[in-house]
Amino acid sequence: MAKKSAKRVRRPDLDRERGVEIAQALFHARGYDAVSVADLTEALDINPPSLYAAYGSKLGLFERVLRNYTATDFLSMDKLLAPGQNPAHALTELFVAAARHYTRNPKRLGCLITEAMRADDPEAAATAIALAEPGVAAIRDYVAAHAAREDVERIVDYVLLNLRGLSSYACLAYSQEKLVECSRIAGRALQAEFEAKA
Numbered sequence: 720m721a722k723k724s725a726k727r728v729r730r731p732d733l734d735r736e737r738g739v740e741i742a743q744a745l746f747h748a749r750g751y752d753a754v755s756v757a758d759l760t761e762a763l764d765i766n767p768p769s770l771y772a773a774y775g776s777k778l779g780l781f782e783r784v785l786r787n788y789t790a791t792d793f794l795s796m797d798k799l800l801a802p803g804q805n806p807a808h809a810l811t812e813l814f815v816a817a818a819r820h821y822t823r824n825p826k827r828l829g830c831l832i833t834e835a836m837r838a839d840d841p842e843a844a845a846t847a848i849a850l851a852e853p854g855v856a857a858i859r860d861y862v863a864a865h866a867a868r869e870d871v872e873r874i875v876d877y878v879l880l881n882l883r884g885l886s887s888y889a890c891l892a893y894s895q896e897k898l899v900e901c902s903r904i905a906g907r908a909l910q911a912e913f914e915a916k917a
Contacts, residue, residue: 733769735774738765746831806909822893830889877905
């Protein structure tokens with residue numbers, strides 16, 4: 720008696736948005752360079768042609784991930800840097816909010832955009848830098864509204880240095896308590912800076 724041929728089990732269609740969420744967890748935990756196409760296809764339970772059909776490439780999927788991150792998981796500059804506040808206080812609260820945000824999930828430490836800007840792959844790094852620009856512009860505009868023109872870039876550099884340092888130290892598993900305290904110390908330096916120019 721002839722054996723019945725085994726039926727081929729068809730994989731369900733890929734939910735592209737769910738795929739972005741799964742890939743985001745991987746990229747956030749390991750960084751762009753350390754995540755391979757094989758890692759992605761295994762996590763998404765698809766084969767490489769399906770990944771390329773859905774997202775174009777690993778880089779294409781990464782860009783989708785970064786855009787999703789900026790839309791759903793980015794600090795709200797509009798709320799934190801609302802007009803009418805003392806600028807040093809508002810920027811200090813930005814640091815504190817970042818310290819808390821970057822340490823709230825032990826599996827997703829730091830800022831995905833900030834860490835991606837240091838990727839070895841130049842296209843991945845350039846994508847992250849471009850997506851970071853609106854946030855940088857919001858900070859620059861806020862500082863420009865409260866500081867002398869000759870001081871704007873210096874203060875913006877200081878703010879970005881602190882935000883990116885908070886992300887890096889969060890990735891090194893520094894505690895939220897420590898990073899919040901560092902944020903407040905950085906804020907006191909800003910307060911002195913603004914008061915000196917008043």
